[in-house]
Amino acid sequence: AATNMNLQEAIAQGRFREDLYYRLGTVPITVPSLRERPEDIPLLFRKFAADVAVQYRMPAVTLDDAAREMLKNYYWRGNIRQLKNVAEQISAIEQTRVITSEVLAKYLPPQGGGAPMHAGAMRMDDTMSTERELLYKVLFDMRADINDLKRMISELAKGGVPCPEPVHDVKALLPTTAQSSYVPAVAAYPQPPVYAESEEVTDEPPREMTKADMQREQIVRALRRNNGRRREAAAELFMSERTLYRKIKELGIEEI
Missing domain, CATH: 1.10.8.60 (Helicase, Ruva Protein; domain 3)
Structure with a gap:
């Protein structure tokens, strides 16, 4: 437990319960501001x-x-x-x-x-900490997705071996709101993607990703980035290990 209040004064003024203070205050540590x-x-x-x-x-x-x-x-x-x-x-x-x-x-x-002078900066509010952390994660993940997309296009332009994942899978990794901005750039590229001979190419329309699909993709990618270590993956996803175990079971994710 932590506070920026003087609890002894708060107890004397009747603003903090004395029994709760002694329940919490086993080893008090004063940290200077x-x-x-x-x-x-x-x-x-x-x-x-x-x-x-x-x-x-x-x-x-x-x-x-x-x-x-x-x-x-x-x-x-x-x-x-x-x-x-x-x-x-x-x-x-x-x-x-x-x-x-x-x-x-x-x-x-x-x-x-x-409030800060910068219009894009969010207000320092403890109640918004979780939403702020999730926003940062989305920003960083979008940056990684864009870099992957650029690398894939560069490989196609040089006539090299394409990424292991088909193009439509790369599209599925992008957030739903960003698909309309980035997918046309891939479709309009003059060189068609190279597929293996045994791969069947279909013209099926892309399926809209559900919330469960997006959660599953985020968890799978976090596990892959951390070589299957669930503790590190949970920390990256801003959730507890217990919650991660439950999500893996609910979404039917196999071991990475």
Whole structure:
């Protein structure tokens, strides 16, 4: 359990139950706020940015000197959780990997409070943390899908061996909302895809993916990326191992 309140004062004022305090307070640890240890802020930002880079196989963002000083001098009302959110937002949204003070300012709310100046940045609200994490995952997955699609088209253009998956399977991996944007580019490419002689080519219309289909695809891909290790796959999917086991059974996913 964690809180930014002084529970002793809250108990004295009748705003917190004393019996609950003693039930929770076995080993109390007082952690100074970020503004009391500014030298830790750039290190923590680098750690959060590195975590995102490792998880999604992308270059980590870095700060220039001016941006680093801006981080250290910021008030950080939301403390370390707000810093983590800012690092993840910048990693997901910004194309450049070297962050300047001008870029960083778009993700920091004014010191007096209020929403960030950047229109695309989401509000720092604990109740939205799950939705925000899912949005980041969708952004990173869409980036990976687009890179796979570009690599496949490049292989076809060079006359090389196509990807093991047929083109319509690559289309199925894309989110439903993005299919109309990217599939025509593949269909309009001047060179037709190369199929094995034994493969039967049909003109069946693509089937609309259901929510279960999308969940199954996400789980299968996470398991493949982690070589079948369920604990790492569950962490990547922002769910517990128990939930992942249940989903695997419900969706009839075989061992990867």
